[in-house]
Amino acid sequence: MTAKILVLAGDGIGPEIVSATLMVLDRLVRDFGFAAEIEHAPVGGAAVDVSGRPLPDETLRLAHAADAVLLGAVGGPKWDALAPELRPEKGLLGLRAGLDLFANLRPALLYPQLAAASTLRAEVVADLDLMIVRELTGDIYFGQPRGVRVLDNGERQGYNTMVYSESEILRIGRVAFETARRRQSRVCSVDKANVLEATRLWREVMTALQQSEYPDIELSHMYVDNAAMQLVRAPKQFDVMVTSNMFGDILSDCAAMLTGSIGMLPSASLNAKGRGMYEPIHGSAPDIAGRGIANPLGTILSLAMMMRHSLGRPDLAGGVEAAVRKVLDQGLRTADIHTAGTQRVGTAEMGAAVAAAVTI
Ligand code: NAD
Numbered sequence: 001m002t003a004k005i006l007v008l009a010g011d012g013i014g015p016e017i018v019s020a021t022l023m024v025l026d027r028l029v030r031d032f033g034f035a036a037e038i039e040h041a042p043v044g045g046a047a048v049d050v051s052g053r054p055l056p057d058e059t060l061r062l063a064h065a066a067d068a069v070l071l072g073a074v075g076g077p078k079w080d081a082l083a084p085e086l087r088p089e090k091g092l093l094g095l096r097a098g099l100d101l102f103a104n105l106r107p108a109l110l111y112p113q114l115a116a117a118s119t120l121r122a123e124v125v126a127d128l129d130l131m132i133v134r135e136l137t138g139d140i141y142f143g144q145p146r147g148v149r150v151l152d153n154g155e156r157q158g159y160n161t162m163v164y165s166e167s168e169i170l171r172i173g174r175v176a177f178e179t180a181r182r183r184q185s186r187v188c189s190v191d192k193a194n195v196l197e198a199t200r201l202w203r204e205v206m207t208a209l210q211q212s213e214y215p216d217i218e219l220s221h222m223y224v225d226n227a228a229m230q231l232v233r234a235p236k237q238f239d240v241m242v243t244s245n246m247f248g249d250i251l252s253d254c255a256a257m258l259t260g261s262i263g264m265l266p267s268a269s270l271n272a273k274g275r276g277m278y279e280p281i282h283g284s285a286p287d288i289a290g291r292g293i294a295n296p297l298g299t300i301l302s303l304a305m306m307m308r309h310s311l312g313r314p315d316l317a318g319g320v321e322a323a324v325r326k327v328l329d330q331g332l333r334t335a336d337i338h339t340a341g342t343q344r345v346g347t348a349e350m351g352a353a354v355a356a357a358v359t360i
Pocket residue numbers: 013017072073074075076077089092262263279281282283284285286287288293294295296298336
C-alpha cells in the first residue's frame with residue numbers, strides 16, 4: 001500500500017521542524033521500502049496570507065483524502081489582531097472538527113539522557129513512560145448552552161455546559177484500553193465523579209466497558225485533583241491515563257513539563273477510522289523562528305506515532321524512536337536541551353543525524 005501523507009508546515013518554526021522531519025521520512029522511503037505519496041498544503045497564518053482563511057477548503061479536502069496528516073505548528077504575532085474566526089488556531093480546530101479527531105494521544109516519555117532537564121528530581125522522572133488519552137471533541141469546550149447573559153439584577157453571568165454521552169465515553173474508552181493492551185495493560189480513568197454527574201456517568205461507562213470487553217486490562221479510577229497531585233508526586237505509577245477534554249487539557253500539559261522540554265513531545269489525534277493528525281505539542285515559537293535552532297524531535301517522534309497508529313508500520317516507528325535515542329546517546333542536543341559536555345546542533349543538523357541513525 002502507498003501511504004498518502006499530507007504535510008502542513010504552518011507558521012513560525014513549523015516549516016523548519018517539518019523539513020527536518022521530512023529528512024527522516026525520505027530515509028524511510030529511500031532505504032526501507034516505505035511507499036509514500038506526500039502532498040503539501042497551507043494552514044494557519046500561512047494560509048491566511050495566501051487565501052484569506054486559516055483552513056482553505058482545498059487543505060481540508062486533502063486532509064480528508066489522506067491516510068495521515070503531519071502538522072508543524074500554527075500562529076504568531078503577525079496574525080494576533082485578526083478577527084477570532086480568521087486566527088491561525090481556527091485552522092487547527094477546523095481540522096480536528098472536520099476529521100472528527102476525538103482521541104488525543106499524548107505520551108510523556110523522559111529519555112534517561114535528559115533526566116537532568118526536568119524540574120523534578122531525576123529519580124522521580126527517569127524512565128517515565130506515560131500515555132495520556134484525552135477526549136478531544138466533547139465536554140465543556142463544545143457543550144451547549146454557553147455564553148454570557150445578563151441576569152434580572154443587571155449582573156452579567158458566564159456559563160458553559162459539561163456534557164458527555166455514553167457513545168462518546170465508550171469510543172474514547174476503547175482507544176484507551178486498546179492502547180493499554182500494547183503497553184503495560186493498566187488504565188487509570190480520571191474524573192470528578194464525587195461532584196459532577198457527567199463524570200459520574202463517565203466512571204459508570206468506563207467500568208462497564210472494562211468488564212464486558214477488556215477484562216485483561218486493569219482499570220482504576222482517580223479524581224482529577226488527586227491525579228494532578230500524583231502526576232508530580234509519583235508519575236511512574238501510571239501506564240495509560242484516560243480523561244475528558246478539559247481535565248486532559250490541563251493534566252497533559254502538566255505531564256509534558258515532567259519531561260523537561262516541550263520540544264521533545266509528540267502527539268496524535270485520531271478518528272474512528274484510525275486516521276489522524278500528528279504534531280508536536282508545542283506552538284510556533286515565534287521567539288526563535290527563522291534561526292534554525294528549534295528542536296525537531298517532537299515532530300520526528302510524531303512521525304513515528306503516525307507509522308504506528310495510522311500507517312500500520314510499528315517496525316518503522318520503532319526504528320525512528322531508536323534513532324532518536326541513538327543521537328541523544330551521541331550527545332547531540334538542540335539549544336533547548338543543551339547541557340555542559342554535550343554538542344549543540346541546529347534543527348537541520350538534528351534532522352539529518354536522526355535520518356542517518358535509522359536502522360530497522
Ligand atoms: P510555544 O509552544 O510556541 O513556545 C513556548 C516556549 O517554548 C517558547 O519559548 C519557545 O521558544 C519554546 N519552544 C517551543 N517549541 C520549541 C522547540 N521545538 N524547540 C525549542 N524551543 C521551543 O507557545 P507560545 O509561545 O505560547 O505560542 C506561540 C504561538 O503558537 C501562538 O500563536 C500560539 O497560539 C501558537 N500555538 C500553536 C499550537 C499548535 O500549533 N498546536 C499550540 C500552542 C500554541
